[in-house]
Amino acid sequence: MTITIAVDAMGGDHGPSVAVPAVLDFLALSPETRVILVGVAESIEAQLATHQLVVGDRLSIHPASQVVEMDESPQFALKNKKDSSMRVALNLVKAGEAQACVSAGNTGALMATSRYVLKMLPGVERPAISTILPTIKGHVHMLDLGANVDCTPLQLLQFGMMGAMLVSAVEHKDRPTVGLLNVGEEEIKGSETVKEAGLLLKESGLNFYGNVEGTDIYNGTTDIVVCDGFVGNVVLKASEGLAQMMGEFLRQEFRRNTLTRLAACICSPVLLGFRKRVDHRRYNGATLLGLQAVVIKSHGSADRFAFRFALERAQQAVMTGVLQRINNQISLTGKGLN
Amino acid sequence: MTITIAVDAMGGDHGPSVAVPAVLDFLALSPETRVILVGVAESIEAQLATHQLVVGDRLSIHPASQVVEMDESPQFALKNKKDSSMRVALNLVKAGEAQACVSAGNTGALMATSRYVLKMLPGVERPAISTILPTIKGHVHMLDLGANVDCTPLQLLQFGMMGAMLVSAVEHKDRPTVGLLNVGEEEIKGSETVKEAGLLLKESGLNFYGNVEGTDIYNGTTDIVVCDGFVGNVVLKASEGLAQMMGEFLRQEFRRNTLTRLAACICSPVLLGFRKRVDHRRYNGATLLGLQAVVIKSHGSADRFAFRFALERAQQAVMTGVLQRINNQISLTGKGLN
Numbered sequence: 001m002t003i004t005i006a007v008d009a010m011g012g013d014h015g016p017s018v019a020v021p022a023v024l025d026f027l028a029l030s031p032e033t034r035v036i037l038v039g040v041a042e043s044i045e046a047q048l049a050t051h052q053l054v055v056g057d058r059l060s061i062h063p064a065s066q067v068v069e070m071d072e073s074p075q076f077a078l079k080n081k082k083d084s085s086m087r088v089a090l091n092l093v094k095a096g097e098a099q100a101c102v103s104a105g106n107t108g109a110l111m112a113t114s115r116y117v118l119k120m121l122p123g124v125e126r127p128a129i130s131t132i133l134p135t136i137k138g139h140v141h142m143l144d145l146g147a148n149v150d151c152t153p154l155q156l157l158q159f160g161m162m163g164a165m166l167v168s169a170v171e172h173k174d175r176p177t178v179g180l181l182n183v184g185e186e187e188i189k190g191s192e193t194v195k196e197a198g199l200l201l202k203e204s205g206l207n208f209y210g211n212v213e214g215t216d217i218y219n220g221t222t223d224i225v226v227c228d229g230f231v232g233n234v235v236l237k238a239s240e241g242l243a244q245m246m247g248e249f250l251r252q253e254f255r256r257n258t259l260t261r262l263a264a265c266i267c268s269p270v271l272l273g274f275r276k277r278v279d280h281r282r283y284n285g286a287t288l289l290g291l292q293a294v295v296i297k298s299h300g301s302a303d304r305f306a307f308r309f310a311l312e313r314a315q316q317a318v319m320t321g322v323l324q325r326i327n328n329q330i331s332l333t334g335k336g337l338n
Numbered sequence: 339m340t341i342t343i344a345v346d347a348m349g350g351d352h353g354p355s356v357a358v359p360a361v362l363d364f365l366a367l368s369p370e371t372r373v374i375l376v377g378v379a380e381s382i383e384a385q386l387a388t389h390q391l392v393v394g395d396r397l398s399i400h401p402a403s404q405v406v407e408m409d410e411s412p413q414f415a416l417k418n419k420k421d422s423s424m425r426v427a428l429n430l431v432k433a434g435e436a437q438a439c440v441s442a443g444n445t446g447a448l449m450a451t452s453r454y455v456l457k458m459l460p461g462v463e464r465p466a467i468s469t470i471l472p473t474i475k476g477h478v479h480m481l482d483l484g485a486n487v488d489c490t491p492l493q494l495l496q497f498g499m500m501g502a503m504l505v506s507a508v509e510h511k512d513r514p515t516v517g518l519l520n521v522g523e524e525e526i527k528g529s530e531t532v533k534e535a536g537l538l539l540k541e542s543g544l545n546f547y548g549n550v551e552g553t554d555i556y557n558g559t560t561d562i563v564v565c566d567g568f569v570g571n572v573v574l575k576a577s578e579g580l581a582q583m584m585g586e587f588l589r590q591e592f593r594r595n596t597l598t599r600l601a602a603c604i605c606s607p608v609l610l611g612f613r614k615r616v617d618h619r620r621y622n623g624a625t626l627l628g629l630q631a632v633v634i635k636s637h638g639s640a641d642r643f644a645f646r647f648a649l650e651r652a653q654q655a656v657m658t659g660v661l662q663r664i665n666n667q668i669s670l671t672g673k674g675l676n
Binding site: 136182190213242244256269 | 532552554615
């Protein structure tokens with residue numbers, strides 16, 4: 001099956017200077033996939049020239065004259081940026097010319113424009129953003145990460161369903177475990193919303209583990225961790241901050257004096273191995289779930305290496321039929337239709 | 339000024355085997371302070387004997403026949419454990435025989451019993467749990483950490499006030515900065531509750547920085563970070579989990595083969611320096627704010643070294659008059675009296 005991915009080449013902090021070389025790397029590894037680079041043609045062509053790339057069977061350019069800025073409101077982008085690289089990329093997916101869209105642009109605008117252009121899957125109350133985080137045992141999928149700051153129990157249940165379908169598709173796990181993020185393991189813990197979501201998840205037919213706490217995220221207690229977007233966003237960003245701080249402390253200790261600098265040289269392979277394991281770039285590419293097509297959000301500051309992972313995630317989601325699974329699950333259980 | 343601290347010697351995972359030696363270390367460093375060890379006399383005496391300690395002017399034992407278990411509900415403890423080491427230690431504070439209580443016991447039970455025995459400061463809507471976390475620049479105080487899973491804007495405002503008074507007292511900062519944890523910097527971000535809390539904080543006369551994001555916690559953007567107890571608890575525990583995971587990855591990389599083990603030996607001073615900087619034991623001792631006396635919660639798994647920090651935090655809070663400051667602030671602004 002040949003897949004086509006529409007890439008918003010202008011999004012993110014670096015625009016085409018990251019998107020274009022990342023696409024180059026991606027195409028080299030994925031001989032069956034096509035990419036449409038969407039954006040200001042001159043900027044894209046300049047980058048293609050730099051990397052001695054030419055458009056061809058597997059790589060084309062689709063023009064878009066506008067760019068959604070990183071600090072623009074979703075409403076402004078929707079109303080005033082109808083020819084933005086983001087919107088045009090999503091239009092290509094809507095028109096069937098591509099099966100997935102990848103963008104490193106403004107998250108709020110990407111979510112709002114995706115909902116507007118692609119529409120949601122029938123029965124899904126709210127779309128969610130899901131990402132992968134490393135754990136001691138491997139990795140975990142966590143959602144929502146900021147699309148919804150207030151959630152109802154039903155929405156949390158649907159996040160659990162969508163997360164489970166994502167994992168069962170891309171990781172070929174039959175019944176992935178779902179944990180509900182809470183302040184304690186006992187059923188009586190947490191806010192009313194979370195308690196009710198726990199009851200719904202228990203009756204859902206999903207492989208519900210029960211409540212999980214913050215520590216469980218990185219312990220890899222479950223395959224999926226469900227939470228509202230406020231909590232998910234704060235945990236994700238706090239984790240980024242903590243990892244940066246620990247990395248900085250380690251660097252500072254190794255730079256303390258000549259002796260410690262020497263020690264750093266001696267154990268550089270070890271430090272490299274460590275850095276590789278905690279390299280957040282390998283986890284780049286959050287999945288917007290609940291839409292009628294695959295949309296992947298790359299981190300705004302992603303580099304060439306990181307952006308490639310977002311492209312691979314898009315390809316994988318299309319190839320494994322994540323959408324169909326979510327659609328089946330939601331319509332089967334009827335959750336959301338009431 | 340001589341201070342007396344009532345220590346719940348039976349609380350936590352280790353009971354007197356940690357509390358007693360920690361008190362020994364603490365008394366050696368704080369010649370002006372007295373400690374009353376509260377709990378089952380035989381257990382405490384056995385530990386004193388092990389460490390060749392005797393009771394005297396600065397160290398006494400106060401008997402209590404019961405122990406609050408770590409998994410007991412606050413209601414059960416309140417009703418059925420009237421002679422618990424936790425409750426008796428709080429009674430000693432209430433009776434004026436001690437100025438602060440330190441316990442490593444069940445957090446929920448400690449909070450509920452403290453509220454019942456000591457009562458809250460007039461005007462304070464809800465007590466909060468505040469802790470210190472390391473940052474790239476130094477450290478930050480964060481509250482609430484789990485006492486309140488749902489908060490009103492007014493309660494969040496009061497957390498900001500109490501946090502600011504704590505920091506201005508113990509760190510001699512005139513106008514510490516207060517940040518409101520949110521999913522974005524802009525005022526329009528977040529839930530209705532958080533947005534309203536932002537408005538109240540803006541008008542409060544506190545040195546309000548505005549919204550902060552998860553990354554700002556460990557970047558040390560503000561002196562204080564305010565959030566509801568659900569978010570605070572999850573962030574704190576996720577941070578614990580992430581730090582453990584990173585430590586484990588580092589250990590694994592250094593244990594990979596003979597060469598990497600050798601590298602570990604060579605850079606052991608560096609690794610020791612690093613471990614010291616991220617050592618959570620130095621941050622042990624969460625402050626229960628909003629009560630009519632100083633109550634410090636030590637981590638349940640705290641060891642001798644960590645428990646001492648909780649004792650020091652109690653001493654410091656009493657000596658710097660945190661309670662008076664909070665009382666003044668809350669009654670001055672009248673927030674909570676409406």
